[in-house]
Amino acid sequence: MIETPYLLFLGDAPDGLAAKVAQGIKDWRPENCVGQFRLDGCKADLGLQDMTLAEAKAAGAKTLVIGVANRGGVISQTWKKVLVEALEEGFDLASGLHNLLRNEEDLAAVAKATGQTLHDVRIPSVQYPIANGEKRTGKRLLAVGTDCSVGKMYTALAMDACMREKGMKSTFRATGQTGILITGDGVPLDAVIADFMAGSIEYLTPDNDADHWDIIEGQGSLFHVSYSGVTLALIHGGQPDALVLCHEPTRTHMRGLPGYKLPTLEAVRDTALAMAKVGNPDCKVIGVSINTQHMGDEEAKAYCAEVEESLGLPCVDPFRHGAERLVEALAVV
Amino acid sequence: MIETPYLLFLGDAPDGLAAKVAQGIKDWRPENCVGQFRLDGCKADLGLQDMTLAEAKAAGAKTLVIGVANRGGVISQTWKKVLVEALEEGFDLASGLHNLLRNEEDLAAVAKATGQTLHDVRIPSVQYPIANGEKRTGKRLLAVGTDCSVGKMYTALAMDACMREKGMKSTFRATGQTGILITGDGVPLDAVIADFMAGSIEYLTPDNDADHWDIIEGQGSLFHVSYSGVTLALIHGGQPDALVLCHEPTRTHMRGLPGYKLPTLEAVRDTALAMAKVGNPDCKVIGVSINTQHMGDEEAKAYCAEVEESLGLPCVDPFRHGAERLVEALAVV
Numbered sequence: 001m002i003e004t005p006y007l008l009f010l011g012d013a014p015d016g017l018a019a020k021v022a023q024g025i026k027d028w029r030p031e032n033c034v035g036q037f038r039l040d041g042c043k044a045d046l047g048l049q050d051m052t053l054a055e056a057k058a059a060g061a062k063t064l065v066i067g068v069a070n071r072g073g074v075i076s077q078t079w080k081k082v083l084v085e086a087l088e089e090g091f092d093l094a095s096g097l098h099n100l101l102r103n104e105e106d107l108a109a110v111a112k113a114t115g116q117t118l119h120d121v122r123i124p125s126v127q128y129p130i131a132n133g134e135k136r137t138g139k140r141l142l143a144v145g146t147d148c149s150v151g152k153m154y155t156a157l158a159m160d161a162c163m164r165e166k167g168m169k170s171t172f173r174a175t176g177q178t179g180i181l182i183t184g185d186g187v188p189l190d191a192v193i194a195d196f197m198a199g200s201i202e203y204l205t206p207d208n209d210a211d212h213w214d215i216i217e218g219q220g221s222l223f224h225v226s227y228s229g230v231t232l233a234l235i236h237g238g239q240p241d242a243l244v245l246c247h248e249p250t251r252t253h254m255r256g257l258p259g260y261k262l263p264t265l266e267a268v269r270d271t272a273l274a275m276a277k278v279g280n281p282d283c284k285v286i287g288v289s290i291n292t293q294h295m296g297d298e299e300a301k302a303y304c305a306e307v308e309e310s311l312g313l314p315c316v317d318p319f320r321h322g323a324e325r326l327v328e329a330l331a332v333v
Numbered sequence: 334m335i336e337t338p339y340l341l342f343l344g345d346a347p348d349g350l351a352a353k354v355a356q357g358i359k360d361w362r363p364e365n366c367v368g369q370f371r372l373d374g375c376k377a378d379l380g381l382q383d384m385t386l387a388e389a390k391a392a393g394a395k396t397l398v399i400g401v402a403n404r405g406g407v408i409s410q411t412w413k414k415v416l417v418e419a420l421e422e423g424f425d426l427a428s429g430l431h432n433l434l435r436n437e438e439d440l441a442a443v444a445k446a447t448g449q450t451l452h453d454v455r456i457p458s459v460q461y462p463i464a465n466g467e468k469r470t471g472k473r474l475l476a477v478g479t480d481c482s483v484g485k486m487y488t489a490l491a492m493d494a495c496m497r498e499k500g501m502k503s504t505f506r507a508t509g510q511t512g513i514l515i516t517g518d519g520v521p522l523d524a525v526i527a528d529f530m531a532g533s534i535e536y537l538t539p540d541n542d543a544d545h546w547d548i549i550e551g552q553g554s555l556f557h558v559s560y561s562g563v564t565l566a567l568i569h570g571g572q573p574d575a576l577v578l579c580h581e582p583t584r585t586h587m588r589g590l591p592g593y594k595l596p597t598l599e600a601v602r603d604t605a606l607a608m609a610k611v612g613n614p615d616c617k618v619i620g621v622s623i624n625t626q627h628m629g630d631e632e633a634k635a636y637c638a639e640v641e642e643s644l645g646l647p648c649v650d651p652f653r654h655g656a657e658r659l660v661e662a663l664a665v666v
Binding site: 098130131132133134135189190191192193194195197198199222223225226227228229230231232233236237239254256257259260263271274275278279 | 463464465466467468522523524525526527528530531532555556558559560561562563564565566569570572589590592593596604607608611612
């Protein structure tokens with residue numbers, strides 16, 4: 001387990017989206033965040049207090065969490081300076097980056113010398129089985145999206161929070177580094193070996209009480225050519241009883257793929273449902289979650305109403321309007 | 334790249350099926366095989382000359398390829414003796430076994446001392462990129478199946494051989510350990526980290542001459558819940574211009590999944606094509622390959638005719654009838 005509370009490292013994030021890991025932790029476990037650490041040129045801001053390492057230490061922070069993504073990149077020397085100093089100041093480090101803290105010789109050496117811990121949450125700590133496709137007890141919901149980074153994790157976390165508030169049995173199941181950093185548990189699916197992807201999701205969502213819901217964080221999109229295989233493994237390993245569709249309406253192309261347009265919600269509904277029915281013929285699409293962060297209040301309301309009308313499914317932005325109506329829609333399953 | 338030509342190690346294979354990797358190499362790249370090496374009690378015979386290590390060395394063999402499955406997942410002491418001697422004689426070793434040569438302390442030590450190479454083709458030797466989805470020059474065909482082990486590799490190898498015989502520019506692109514041992518190169522896709530699956534296939538099938546075809550070996554099935562994610566990564570990373578459907582008509586359930594029926598060829602056609610069009614809107618399904626090994630001649634002929642009629646696509650068993658008609662069908666792409 002990662003020691004809390006955290007100081008959130010935003011580095012030199014080029015925009016807010018690049019710091020979505022830190023944003024997720026701040027939104028869902030604000031009590032775990034004492035402040036943020038930003039480098040010159042950082043374009044992200046969580047609205048937390050900017051702190052030096054010494055200030056954060058004095059405020060009780062135990063772990064410096066790298067809350068910013070670097071797409072297939074390297075840990076720059078600018079970052080290194082802060083990370084090494086943090087270890088020297090007595091912080092543990094936690095990261096979901098592809099390139100591991102433990103593989104950086106300087107960080108590994110300083111961590112060893114100082115007795116601090118390097119948490120690479122992206123690395124599976126379990127040898128997962130190959131999926132067997134057998135029916136499991138309990139119920140499962142999976143968030144599927146038109147694109148990457150459209151709000152699948154938020155939707156799942158919001159539904160889980162709402163369900164537990166209503167006294168329902170629910171567990172948020174993390175499948176990515178942010179979710180794992182938030183909950184301290186989960187499957188780092190994008191780092192799992194191909195043959196074991198679906199099996200890792202079966203492992204994550206085992207037999208449970210008949211009235212218990214696993215609310216599974218989605219990844220990627222069936223229509224995102226870089227990551228679609230991961231999404232299909234989630235659909236087949238998760239064996240969902242219910243799907244919630246996730247979309248961000250102002251996106252002009254698939255994330256990271258300038259030549260690719262977003263699919264329609266109808267296309268995602270039909271394709272994801274057809275694939276889900278291979279593993280669970282009773283699966284249903286129960287609602288739509290819209291990420292309206294780039295829309296005004298009226299625009300957001302009108303857009304959701306329009307989608308609700310055309311798809312015949314409850315449609316909300318759970319961040320703006322609450323997840324209540326999506327949770328109520330589970331009654332049909 | 335594995336150095337050719339090979340001496341094929343059949344060990345103490347209990348039957349011909351146990352040596353199917355060696356059989357595949359001999360069938361598809363006979364020019365790479367100088368002979369076979371068999372232990373006492375070996376029940377497999379490729380019809381190649383039996384050779385000692387010294388004889389094979391004299392005949393020019395560079396690599397001893399383990400072409401047989403091991404019993405109980407253990408590299409026995411009987412095998413070890415030959416493998417160690419081979420290293421001492423100046424052979425490299427190549428293997429697709431689950432348990433890696435490099436993890437055997439004696440083999441690793443002798444390889445190091447002799448300067449010979451241990452090729453574990455199950456393990457990626459390259460750090461693959463994340464897929465970028467960019468259009469590449471040249472043409473690509475991908476074999477997609479109703480199930481695992483229905484003849485996708487065979488179909489791709491047969492088409493590649495037929496195309497080269499006709500003077501077309503073609504390269505078989507291996508995505509599994511047998512294919513890699515046959516050609517000496519490829520991507521062991523089921524061992525690739527999830528995020529890099531599609532990227533590994535982009536890497537495998539780079540820009541090429543406009544009239545060159547990559548004939549990509551398929552894996553799994555979109556309808557096999559254990560491995561479907563691997564299949565979708567092939568479809569999106571491969572960016573195929575053409576798909577060939579593969580099927581084994583006597584299969585009663587999905588391989589390894591007793592509760593799962595096989596999809597129809599129509600379902601595979603529609604789903605695979607819809608997914609392929611995300612990456613390449615011009616993709617076409619060009620034909621159907623039936624594995625008729627469990628059917629009589631008349632039955633096989635009638636079945637293929639029936640599929641050809643109902644799907645409106647050329648349909649053959651390339652092993653029985655040749656791959657000519659599938660290759661001719663590429664003209665429409």
